[in-house]
Amino acid sequence: MNTDTGAIFISFDAVAVSGITVEALKIAKLLSQKGLNAYLDLGYDIKIDKGMMNKPYSWEKEIYENNVTLVRLDDIQSIPNYTSNFIEYSHRVLINQKSTVSSKEEKRILCTIDEISQRLAEKIIQQWENLNIGYVIVENGTLPENIIYTKALYQAIEDYGKRHHLGMFAIWRDHDLMWNSEKTTMKYGRPPYPYAVKPVKSPHITYVTLNNNLKKNLEIWCDNEIEVNVKRNTYEFNDQINYTNIREHLSIRDDDILIVRTTRIIPQKRIDRDFHLVHGLNQRFAENNIDRKIYLVISGEPSENRDYYQVLLNLSEELAIKPAIKFIGLLQHRCLSTQKQAYTIEDLYYSCDLVSFLTSWDYDSYGNPIGEAISCQRCYITTDYEYYQEVYGQYGFISPVLNISEQQDNLPDDAFIDEVYNLLINKSLMTEIANHNYDIGKKVLTNNVIDIFDLDFSGETYA
Known part of the structure; x- marks a missing residue:
C-alpha cells in the first residue's frame, strides 16, 4: 500500500x-x-x-x-x-x-x-x-x-x-x-x-x-x-501503565470515598441519580458513625447544556451536598491527552473507589464508562438500561444494578443505596469483584x- x-x-x-x-x-x-x-x-x-x-x-x-x-x-x-x-x-x-x-x-x-x-x-x-x-x-x-x-x-x-x-x-x-x-x-x-x-x-x-x-x-x-x-x-487491559493519584489535587482524603462519573452533562445521562445516591450514602455513613465522606467527581463539559448544569447545581443545594460534588471539567483519555493537561480520565479512574453509570433507560446503546472501569480494575454501579444485559450483564460482570424500565426510570431506592453502601464498606469484596470483572473483561472486551x-x-x- x-x-x-x-x-x-x-x-x-x-x-x-x-x-x-x-x-x-x-x-x-x-x-x-x-x-x-x-x-x-x-x-x-x-x-x-x-x-x-x-x-x-x-x-x-x-x-x-x-x-x-x-x-x-x-x-x-x-x-x-x-x-x-x-x-x-x-x-x-x-x-x-x-x-x-x-x-x-x-x-x-x-x-x-x-x-x-x-x-x-x-x-x-x-x-x-x-x-x-x-x-x-x-x-x-x-x-x-x-x-x-x-x-x-x-x-x-x-x-x-x-x-x-x-x-x-x-x-x-x-x-x-x-x-x-x-x-x-x-x-x-x-x-x-x-x-x-x-x-x-x-x-x-x-x-x-x-x-x-x-x-x-x-x-x-x-x-x-x-x-x-x-x-x-x-478497552486497554494493561497492568504496566503508571497512573497519577489525583485525590490530593481534588482535596479528597485517602480514607474518603470517591465516586466518579465521566459523562456528557446532559439530562439523558441522569446525573441527578448520583446526587441522590451521594445524599443517601453520606446519611448512612453519618448514622453509623463512620468518619468518611462520599464525594462525586464529574468529568464533563458544563457548557454543553448550561440549563441542565444549573439544574444540578440547584439540586446540590436542595440536598445539602454541594461540598460533596466536584465538577472538574472535561478530562481527556490517555490516548487524547496533551502536555497542557496534567491529568487524564484514567488517572481519575485510578484515584477512585467506584465508577457510576446511572444512565437513563433508552439513551445508551453501549456504556463506555463501564468497560473503562472494568479495564482499570475498578468496581462500577449501573442502571439496568435497555442494553446493559446484552453488552455486559450476560457475561457475568458483578455490580450493584439499579433496576429501571421504560415506564419506571426512577431515582435510586433505599435497597439500591444500601447495596452500594455495603459494597463500599467492604474493601476486600471490592477488590475481589474488580479482579473478577477484569479477568472476564480481558476475554470479552477486546x-x-x-x-x-x-x-x-x-x-x-x-x-
Missing part, C-alpha cells in the same frame, strides 16, 4: 470528545501504526443542533494533535440551500414530522435534498482524492440527523470505489439507531421511519453495530438485504473493528 494512503473517520456526533470519537481514535491509532495517515471530521457541518456549523476548529486541534488530523469539507457553505435552516426544516417535515406541509412542498424538499446531496458527494470525493483516502469509517451515519449528508456519503462511497476499482474500503458503524435513541422525545419520528436513509447493499461497505439487538433490527428494517456485523467497543479491513500492505495501492 502507498505509504501516503489515508483513513478518514466521519462522525455524525458533532461533539469534540464523546464515546464515539474516543472509539474512532483508538482505531485511528492502530491504523497509524500500520502506516496510514488518519483524518477525522467531527461532524460540525453534519449534526446541526450543536450550533457548530461553519465554526472553525480551534481548541479541538490541540486535543487531537499527534493522533489524527482534523478535517472538514472546504467551502461547504457555498452549496446552495445547505444551511442549518433548511436541514432543520427538512428534519421537522420528513423525520420527526412535527411540521405538516402540502404534498407539493414535500416533493420540493425531496428534490432539493437530492440536489444538495449530489453537490456534497462531489465535494466529499474531491476531499478524498486530495487526502489519498484508502479507508472510510462512518460513525453513526444511519441515525437521521442529516439525511442530506447520509445520502451524499453513500453516493461518494459508490462513485469513489468504482473510480478506483476498490473492494470493501468503508466501515459504516452505527452506535445508536432510531429505535433505541431519544424515543421519549420522538426526535427521529415513528417506525418505519420512511425518509431515513436505509443502508444499501454495496461491494464497498461493511455494516457494523455494537450489539445484536441493533443488528437484528437494522437488518429487518432493511428487509434483510444487508448483513450487519457486531463489533464491540474495545475484539477490534479494524479486523474487517485487509491490512496486508504487500499488495496494490488502494487509493
